[in-house]
Amino acid sequence: MQEYEKRNYGGRYRGEERRRNIKGLGEEGRRRNIERVGEESRRRNAERARRRIREEKRRKRFLRLGVFAAAAAVVILALGGRKLWLSFLERQYSIPSAAESYGENMAVAVNVNADGNSEEPINSGGNSDGNSNEPINTGGNSNEPINTGGDLNGNSDGQISGSAVDLSGLYSRYAILVDLESGNTLAENRAQERIYPASMTKIMTALLAVENTEDMEETVTVPEYFFQELYAEEASMAGFQPGERARLRDLLYGILLPSGAECCMTFADRIAGSEEGFVQLMNQRAGELGMRNTHFCNSTGLHDPEHYTTVEDISILLRYALQNAAFREAFTGSRYSTMPTDQHPEGFTFYSTMFQYMDSPEVTGGEILGGKTGYTEEAGQCLASMAVVNGKNYILVTAKADGSHETEQFHILDARNVYSQIGAGAN
16 A cells, blocks of 8 residues: 555655646747747748739639630631632632632732842732722831831832842841831831730830939839739739838939830839729720730739730831930840949949840941830730931831740840841842
């Protein structure tokens, strides 16, 4: 019995000792547990947020692929039915070239004699004999019919001086070449079809920035509220920090050279109080300029299915914007250094997203003076550029070249190709 009580007492003693130890360590343990659980909870929440963003992007991508596949199926079916109809016409009525009369081949062949004049009129949508019954207005804000085959010197008599510019070999699916002074369209390919403009959108943002700013030396604070969204969307940035004091001129160059989304948002907030209000101004200005096939949804060019334009409309916008001295100076820059700030005591330098990929801006007979690039997965590689060739200024807008930031810059190769054709054709 004594042995039993001794063992039992020893057990009670050890139990009480454990309870005292647990009580003594309980507060510290609970604190550590709370900290550990809080940190783990924050990590889980952040991971869930990143996962939701990735899933949303995948969902949108699959939805777009489904829409593209359906559209492709419709086109294939339509083309197949068209060919069957043309084949029926040929058999039934013995028409040897029915396909040609229905515009099966949309490329226009122009014969050029030794004097550089076209021997036959250019077919720009006329009858099956190749003659146009009436001039075609392809858009813009001009009341005059736009010349879709004028000469390389900007004449509007329909005659091509030298070799015609050939856009069929470009990487870009959409293109338009315009004489800057006259506004005449010299060559085009699918210029009125809708495209996604990507960062070419920022041409409009920069135009509104200079039109609504009296003093470009004014200093403003870069707001903080939009940075997380821009980071999540992987938007291109110039390098300004949240809360940084920046000069408006620095922000303008930040829009047009490194394509900084934070610069766009800062101007939008300053001018209209919000990006939504600024977008209303963008669409209003587009209507005033005659950009009839354009609709903006944001100031940066981040992809949105309802954010669209045409290469023709972008050429109208760029031609108008280049009349503004502040815009033109920034658009034709290749690099720029900002003023010192608290975040950047020595300032910092950014570079043109076009010129940084070019060994030299020279082309045959001239040089490329400036350009605004754009890229999203949906838009492809885009470029709105300006060049001087043989003393004349030209605008070229191209879109939807297959490639990315990591591939060859096909939109820049296209610009060099077209501008060099102009220079070679005048020799």
